[in-house]
Amino acid sequence: MKDRLLDLLACPTCGGDILLAYASKYDGKEIIEGVLTCKKCDREYKILRGVPRFVDLGKIEEDKAATAENFGWQWTNFTQEDPKYNEQFLGWLQPVKREFFAGKVVLEGGCGKGRHTKLAAEWGAADVVGIDLGDGVESAFALTRGLPNVHIVQCDIFKLPLKKAFDYAFSVGVLHHTPDPKGAFVSLAGKVKKGGNISAWVYGAENNEWITNYVDPVRTGFTSQISQPLLYQLSKLPTLGVFLTTKLVYRPINAASKGVANKLFYNEYLNHLGTFGWREQHNIVFDHLVAPTAFYISKTAFAEWWKEISAEDVEITWHNENSWCGFGRIENSK
Ligand SMILES: [Zn+2]
Structure with missing residues (x-):
């Protein structure tokens, strides 16, 4: 966290100004570990691994x-x-x-x-x-x-x-x-x-x-609901379907004739998707499922x-x- 972020921060609970209570680790540009405090309500917020944390993921x-x-x-x-x-x-x-x-x-x-x-x-x-x-x-x-x-x-x-x-x-x-x-x-x-x-x-x-x-x-x-690494593997199957369809059907038909292409199911989007490689398509499919x-x-x-x-x-x-x-x-x- 850089010092000047303090000018933009406000306490999420009361809206008060945020001050740096102390920095225990500083790399010359970023505060890596430290504690922030609210001037008004005294609540404390941690800076961990360079990032100020205003959430408790457990809560x-x-x-x-x-x-x-x-x-x-x-x-x-x-x-x-x-x-x-x-x-x-x-x-x-x-x-x-x-x-x-x-x-x-x-x-x-x-x-x-x-x-x-x-x-x-x-x-x-x-x-x-x-x-x-x-x-x-x-x-x-x-x-x-x-x-x-x-x-x-x-x-x-x-x-x-x-x-x-x-x-x-x-x-x-x-x-x-x-x-x-x-x-x-x-x-x-x-x-x-x-x-x-x-x-x-x-x-x-x-x-x-x-x-x-x-x-x-x-x-x-x-x-x-399933584990992310498992979904990562499983989602390759629907991605293969999307990949082959966009690369072998949508791209060629769009290149050959817009008139015919526009009659295809969901053409605008699938043709656009066809411009992406495997990893990006896998990412998109994963995104919709996760x-x-x-x-x-x-x-x-x-x-x-x-x-x-x-x-x-x-x-x-x-x-x-x-x-x-x-x-x-x-x-x-x-
Ligand atoms: Zn506060």
Whole structure:
């Protein structure tokens, strides 16, 4: 944890300022071990392995902990890098472009292993705070340690230990895995300053009926319950099906004739998936099978979220015909 993160932190319980009580291990740039304390209520929070911890994983609700733990395992075990990630990331944030980050104080709600936090920092953000509930923070800290403008914090998105001090907040692929996606979005928006912006990308209800009908029962009843290493192996089988179909059917037909391709089941998404290699596809399949909680949000419900935070100039975009991207400006947040 870098000293200057203190300016952005606030006690998740009472909102008071956070002070550094002491640092027992410091590497010259980061406080590796230490204790933070709230100026107002005296509560203490630990800094462990470079990351300030505002959660007690033993105490958070079982479902949230299970989701965080499952994704934590995934993020430590799928560590491939792919240049397509930049493009994919901006696709989820549309209409935001990389220049948008320059000089901004940015918050990422659910940073996983920190891939997007790192990009935001490299694209010129003044400071980026990546928060996550689970083990992903260990990888995120390792990945971003060399960057002077990145801060990784372990906390609950519903109880953010942060001041209302951000120019921009974003969350991609995380809100729908919390027990209350809209509540998590409102919580995130609450940390954005007046005139700042927020982006969110969520699974859509539309066109995902096949997932809610056929994949969800398997996920909730079986795959989210078994051990991660076992699921890692088992999920190779459906991945093989997806891999062969996208590479041998969708890509060639899309290349030959868009007219024919558009008649294919779920074409936009499966054709896009076909641009990824085996590991990325395995990651996506695993992702759909691992989470104990997943909501699929309709456009109407998603639009309500933006009304709830009184956002202005809201742009909602249908992404790959199976998910929603939203972007808006905050003028009257609570
Ligand atoms: Zn406090």
